[in-house]
Amino acid sequence: MRVIHRSGAIDAEDESPSAPREHVLATDVDVADSFWSQARGLMFRRSVPDEYALVFRFDEPDSRSLHMAFVPFPIDAVWLVDGEVSTVKRLRPWVGLGWGTADTIVELPAGAADGVESGDTVEVVE
Helix, strand or coil: CCEEEEEECCEEEEEEEEEEEEEEECCCCEECCCCHHHCCCCCCCCCCCCCCCCCCEEEEEEEEEEECCCCCCCCCEEEECCEEEEEEECCCCCEEEEEEEEEEEEEEEECCCCCCCCCEEEECCC
């Protein structure tokens, strides 16, 4: 499983959209697919590998929050609605909070979502 980011780049010379750029954000992907795995998230882990992602899928878009209680390292969080990025935020260890509208949330190591912006697409590929 992989997490792929696609952005519509802007050509600096004529300011027109160019072909989308594709970048692999993660190749080691876990899916939090139960109530307990979603509740636990990344809590109690000491770290995550550079190519890691934890994906939370929900039935429909809604306001979703994340907390960093018992997570001792920073992460990047990406909120998605139908694959389109609605919010991106770096969350601080232990005290970070974030929220956005999403039907999918992707948690990544800090720095992995650099360059991901609202309106881009992120896809989890089997």
